[in-house]
Amino acid sequence: MASLAEQNSDLATRNARLEHLVQEFQQALYGRRSEKLEPDARQLAFEELEAALAEAEEAQGSSASGTPPTPLRRPRRNIGHLPRELPRIERRLEPESTLCSCGCGMQQIGEDRSERLDIIPAQVRVIATLRPRYACPACDDDGVRQAKAPAHLIEGGLPTEGALAQVLVSKYADHVPLYRQCQALRRSGLTLDRSTLAGWVGTAAFHLAPVVERLADHLKASGKLFMDETRAPVLDPGRGRTKSGYLWALARDDRPWGGADPPGVVYFYAAGRGGQHAESFLEGFSGLLQVDAYAGYNRLSRSDRPGCSVRLANCWAHARRKLHEVHERDGSPIAAEGLGRIADLYRIEAEIRGHSAEARLAARRERSAPLVEDFGNWLKEVRSRVSGKSRLGEKLAYIARHWEGLCVFLTDGRVEIDSNVVENTIRPLALGRKNALFAGHDEGGRGWGRIASLIETAKMNGIEPFAYLKATLEAIAAGHPQGRIDDLLPWAFVKTST
Structure with a gap:
């Protein structure tokens, strides 16, 4: 009986802990704005809650005698x-015996x-290149023969192009500071000193710059793009603090309407x-x-602006966000009606x-245009x-000030109803900014932009x-x-077996 009472007490303690975790998480999700978690912190909360649940299930399945746990439910299998x-x-x-x-x-x-899935931690190894020299023992007519030294991106340096690629991916894709x-x-x-890795990153950014410039040329040759900007804190030498630089994202994604680019x-x-x-x-x-x-984009669509013409399409997600802010705080029925529309x-x-x-254009003209017209009348x-x-x-x-831009999606089936495509591309930058705190200088901000451009474009193309970076750096080193x-x-990369 004493053993049973001890088990019940232990279970009650674990259940109380789980209930507390659930309450905290619900507060973070549904509580007041000041108490809500940011998306990244929310993911961490999910991880902790799921880990705690798994721990409790494992403990509840164990017997007091220490025998292997009995599963409370079918294990989560991934066979196949x-x-x-x-x-x-x-x-x-x-x-x-058979x-x-x-x-x-x-x-x-x-x-x-x-x-079952097995994971081997990252391995560090040394690649030694031997180049034997050969000479004829009977004469010296042909001199000494030796294979040419392989090309390296950093001549005389320690890293292979694979090592460089790993540092770049860790910093700009996995957001692990140097x-x-x-x-x-x-x-x-x-x-290795941090300054050594920083030198590798700077060298790679320099050699990758022509690829990024060509990528930008391809995007700007399109007829429709997205643009957004996000803050990039940069160290301000001599002042002991950071200043606000910005990374401007120029994106293309024609997949929602089956575009070929x-x-x-x-x-x-x-x-x-x-x-x-x-x-x-x-x-x-x-x-x-x-x-x-x-408002900074307005100058792009001025009629007296010299050069190429740009037509701005505004974002319904931002319009929705404005109404949602009011409804969340005040419970406004007018805001609720707007959100429903x-x-x-x-x-x-x-x-x-x-x-x-x-x-898409035909469907919008038939179904969306009347709704937008009704929304406009309701707005007035x-x-x-x-x-x-x-x-x-x-x-x-x-919403009224940007009404013309909000209606552009009714005139072209290539246009999205919002600019979420480009907002999704700047989220990784925000995470990198949180982990690294700031870039060391303006040139560091430019290098950040270049390498992130290639990494995120690779990810968008699967x-x-x-x-990709390893093969590209090897090609550049070999004189592509x-x-x-x-x-x-x-998008031209084809992985070759090694």
């Missing part, structure tokens, strides 16, 4: 879903196969957020540009996603009876970034012709 391309090591377990009791040898009639990479390498027995993104660094930077980065582009409501538009978009541009009517100085009045005025630089773009 491990990627076929992963290398497999087979271990064959034979019975102690001799039948009658004296005959048994024959195999089948087998049971189970697969000093943390040094700590991980030290655990493997290799001591591959997706891609280029990040341009600028020391500020002024609209002149967007104008400079977009030099040579003519067509539709999907943006948020930042926008939701009707998004339901249509969900149905036509993946259809051709022509089919509610603004006439809501104070323009109120919080709701300000949000409604925001290309593994490490394999400038006239064939298109072969080095992420």
Whole structure:
């Protein structure tokens, strides 16, 4: 009885802990704005909650005598879903004897196969290149023969191109700052200074610059792009603090309407957020540009602007966000009605996603255009009876100011209803910014943009970034012709077996 009471007490303690975790997580999800978690922190909370649940299930399945736990439910299996391309090591377990009791040898009639995932930590190794010299012992007519030394991106340096690619992917794809990479390498027995890794990154960024420039040329040759900007803190030498630089994302993604051009993104660094930077980065582009409501983009669509013409398409997600802010705080029925009207538009978009541009345009003209017209009439009517100085009045005025841009998606099936495509491409930059805190200088910001451009474009095209960067750096080191630089773009990459 004492043992049973002890088990019950232990279970009660574990259940109380889990209930506390669930309450904290619900508060973070549904509580007041000041108490809500950011998306990244929310993922961490999920991890902790799921780990705690697994621990409790394991403990509840264990007996007091210490025997192996009895599962409370079927284990989470992944048999048959491990990627076929992963290398497999087979271990064959034979019975102690295959001799039948009658004296005959048994024959195999089948087998049971189970697969588990094994992970080998990153291995650090040294590649030694030997180049024997040969000479004729009878004469010296042909002199000494020796194979040419292989080309290296960093001549006389320590890293292979694979090592460079790993440092780049860890920093810009996995968001592991260089000093943390040094700590991980030290655990493997290799001591390298952070400044050494920084030198490798700078050298790689320099050699990859022509590829990124060519990527930008390809994007700007398109008829429709997305653009957004995000803050990139940069150390301000001599002042002991950081200043605000910005990474401007220029993206293309025609997959929602079946466009033939591959997706891609280029990040341009600028020391500020002024609209002149967007104008400079977009030099040579003519067509539709999907943006948020930042006023700096307005100069791009001026009728008296020399050069290429740009038509701005605004984002319904930002309009929805304005109404959601009011409804969340005040419970405004007007904001709720506006949100419902926008939701009707998004339901249509969900149905036509993946259809051709022509089919999308036809559906929008038939189904979405009347809803947008009704929304416009509703907007005028509610603004006439809501104070323009109120919080709701300000949000409604925001939508009215950008009404023309919000209606552009009704005129072209290639246009998306929002600019979420480009917002998704800047999320990795935000995570890298949190982990690294700031770039060391403006040039560091430009290098950040270049390498992130290639990594994110590779990811958008389903290309593994490490394999792509390794092959690209090896090609550049070997003297890849400038006239064939298109072969080095992420969407042209074809992995070769090594």
